[in-house]
Amino acid sequence: MEKKKKTTTWMIFPHCVQTLTLIILILHLPHLSSSSSLDSDLIALQAFKALADSSNNLLSWNASSSPSPCADWRGVACAQGRVSRLVLEGLSLSGESLLPLANLSELRVLSLKNNLLSGAIPDLSSLAALKLLFLSNNSLSGPIPPSVGSLSRLYRLDLSSNDLSGTVPVSLNRLPRLLTLRLDSNRLSGQISGLVLPSLQDLNLSSNALTGAVPPSLASFSAAVFAGNPGLCGQPLAASCRNAASAAAPVPPAAAVVSSSPGSKPEGILSPVDEHRHRGGMSRGAVIAIVVGDFFALVVVSGLLFLFFWRKYSSKTPSHLQEGEKIVYSSSPYGGGGGATAGFERGRMVFFEEGKRFELEDLLRASAEMLGKGGCGTAYKAVLDDGSIVAVKRLRDAPSTIGKRDFEQQMEFLGLLRHPNLVSLKAYYYARDEKLLVYDYMPGGNLFSLLHGNRGPGRTPVEWGVRMRVALGAARGLAHIHGASRTPKLAHGNVKSTNILLDKTGAPRLADFGLALLGPAAAARSGGYRPPEAPADGRRPWASQRGDVYALGVVLLELLTGRVASDSGDLPRWVQSVVREEWTAEVFDLELMRCRGIEEEMVAMLQVALGCTATSPDQRPKISQVVRMIEEIRCGGEANASISPTIESDSVSDSVSEDAHVP
Numbered sequence: 001m002e003k004k005k006k007t008t009t010w011m012i013f014p015h016c017v018q019t020l021t022l023i024i025l026i027l028h029l030p031h032l033s034s035s036s037s038l039d040s041d042l043i044a045l046q047a048f049k050a051l052a053d054s055s056n057n058l059l060s061w062n063a064s065s066s067p068s069p070c071a072d073w074r075g076v077a078c079a080q081g082r083v084s085r086l087v088l089e090g091l092s093l094s095g096e097s098l099l100p101l102a103n104l105s106e107l108r109v110l111s112l113k114n115n116l117l118s119g120a121i122p123d124l125s126s127l128a129a130l131k132l133l134f135l136s137n138n139s140l141s142g143p144i145p146p147s148v149g150s151l152s153r154l155y156r157l158d159l160s161s162n163d164l165s166g167t168v169p170v171s172l173n174r175l176p177r178l179l180t181l182r183l184d185s186n187r188l189s190g191q192i193s194g195l196v197l198p199s200l201q202d203l204n205l206s207s208n209a210l211t212g213a214v215p216p217s218l219a220s221f222s223a224a225v226f227a228g229n230p231g232l233c234g235q236p237l238a239a240s241c242r243n244a245a246s247a248a249a250p251v252p253p254a255a256a257v258v259s260s261s262p263g264s265k266p267e268g269i270l271s272p273v274d275e276h277r278h279r280g281g282m283s284r285g286a287v288i289a290i291v292v293g294d295f296f297a298l299v300v301v302s303g304l305l306f307l308f309f310w311r312k313y314s315s316k317t318p319s320h321l322q323e324g325e326k327i328v329y330s331s332s333p334y335g336g337g338g339g340a341t342a343g344f345e346r347g348r349m350v351f352f353e354e355g356k357r358f359e360l361e362d363l364l365r366a367s368a369e370m371l372g373k374g375g376c377g378t379a380y381k382a383v384l385d386d387g388s389i390v391a392v393k394r395l396r397d398a399p400s401t402i403g404k405r406d407f408e409q410q411m412e413f414l415g416l417l418r419h420p421n422l423v424s425l426k427a428y429y430y431a432r433d434e435k436l437l438v439y440d441y442m443p444g445g446n447l448f449s450l451l452h453g454n455r456g457p458g459r460t461p462v463e464w465g466v467r468m469r470v471a472l473g474a475a476r477g478l479a480h481i482h483g484a485s486r487t488p489k490l491a492h493g494n495v496k497s498t499n500i501l502l503d504k505t506g507a508p509r510l511a512d513f514g515l516a517l518l519g520p521a522a523a524a525r526s527g528g529y530r531p532p533e534a535p536a537d538g539r540r541p542w543a544s545q546r547g548d549v550y551a552l553g554v555v556l557l558e559l560l561t562g563r564v565a566s567d568s569g570d571l572p573r574w575v576q577s578v579v580r581e582e583w584t585a586e587v588f589d590l591e592l593m594r595c596r597g598i599e600e601e602m603v604a605m606l607q608v609a610l611g612c613t614a615t616s617p618d619q620r621p622k623i624s625q626v627v628r629m630i631e632e633i634r635c636g637g638e639a640n641a642s643i644s645p646t647i648e649s650d651s652v653s654d655s656v657s658e659d660a661h662v663p
Helices: 002-033 038-052 099-103 146-150 170-174 241-248 272-278 284-314 320-328 360-365 404-415 447-452 464-483 545-561 571-581 590-594 599-612 623-634
Strands: 076-079 082-087 109-111 116-120 132-134 139-142 156-158 163-166 180-182 187-191 202-204 209-213 231-233 348-351 367-373 377-383 389-395 425-431 434-440 500-502 508-510
Touching (some): 038 099, 146 170, 464 500, 464 545, 545 571, 545 623, 571 599
Parallel strands (some): 116 139, 132 156, 139 163, 156 180, 163 187, 180 202, 187 209, 209 231
Antiparallel strands (some): 348 425, 389 434, 425 434, 500 508
16 A cells, blocks of 8 residues: 555656746746846746646657757747747647747747637737737637737737637727738627727638627628628628617507506507597598509509600610720721711721731620720720620720821731730721720630739639739740840830730730830839839820830739739739848738748749839840740749748738738
């Protein structure tokens, strides 16, 4: 019996020593944190391990064999001699063990999702550098600390699938960079009407006990974001806040209280006197007469309106389609009728390839749908009588200053350009006041819509492989244009994401090439892509191959950042300002963070894009060099290894969602 008791004592002794060591570590944390050194980070991590790692999964966290956590400690990464990342996902970490981590003052990324952590979330206001906080799928309880609002650099917060209670703190409004907020599957209650998060792109508040109206700043998200909160109302939910308010309003005492006295009458039953008063003294016959009179008046008014509109439109062309065609070709030399109109020069359709031929009259009869207006003109989708589809571009303002010979020579040269990444010019029509270009129709839309359309919940992300294919295809198409033998050398003149079209296979094709010299400078009308050396007024035609490389560099930045290259914003300058501060994933589109193992490729592509958008034209690479660099990156060549800066990879598992266009 004594032997058994003695054995038990020796088994308990190591746990007592561990607990005593932990107490000593925690007592030293405040003093060590003030020193702001790696030593304080080491003590904080040891304290966390002692509290959380009961399964002993952090074997590499051994200060005796590896005294520096920056060496090979699992899930730990450092920057400038301090712990900057702690990613420990799915390791069965448990207990109320988050408190020591509040002393990692230089921490930028903290991901402890898919563990067994419990207890309250401590005050994290000391983590001023924190950018990503993932604590989902644990057993954390208590309220969300208002101190989270002091993390001004935070742009992703995921506390979903825990046991959190209390309200959603309004202090979150103090997070100007917050892009992701996931609080779903908790026990949060109260109202969210005070939330104003203009930069937010990824939101989930479902499966809680929230009440009140959805604020206007969040109304653009889908209803699924708020599902599982019966007390919420307003857009985008089906429940109207007005109906919810009336349902919750107290019932008037006269209707709600049923007297228990013997002489009281049942609720809802009116006596003859009450019924007469309820009708305002009108008899049943009077009410019927009023209803019949109103109905008759309604029938008369409806008939008059029908006759009026029938007479107005019966004399017009019955075909809505033909009316649309007149709008499209309102200044055509045929006036929509097919015969030559006095004062107009009769033109002809010129084709560049064998196949079906058609005349302008066929285009006039075709079903026409406007696709968009650009710097060079207005584009239409035309469905011919035989069902074939072409794209027709009507040159902007139909400039009559272009001589017929110059125009035809330019068109004949462009018509000879054939490449898998160019939109082929099929035919053209020239008259003094009407100039039309006929192209193959691209059913896949354009790169701008693919990248920037429908940003928010429900959007299908554009994967990295797709973006690389578009970048390489656009560069190859531009290289074919630049390599065409002609003096002076041919330039595209209007490279931008709306002029990169997608065919039925999704392959990219450059459109509008070679048209910049036919009118005012298209580059001047596309400020976001205009190189510094381009004329700003656009009074004279202008295009250059170095300018094309600059514009392609802006397109590459669009592919990398997900931001719009708008006329009011300088995308290259914004990227350069972020890069000068540090290499971080803040530059890159959050949609790309879903993919693993692409960080080096993204950094390499960023280097290419920044080289293309150099301020000095002489410092920009030639397009042939750009093609080669992109090919090396896509094939995993040596270009990846040559990149010296390191990116702080924020692609923590699959926690990333859609990005915002945030500076």
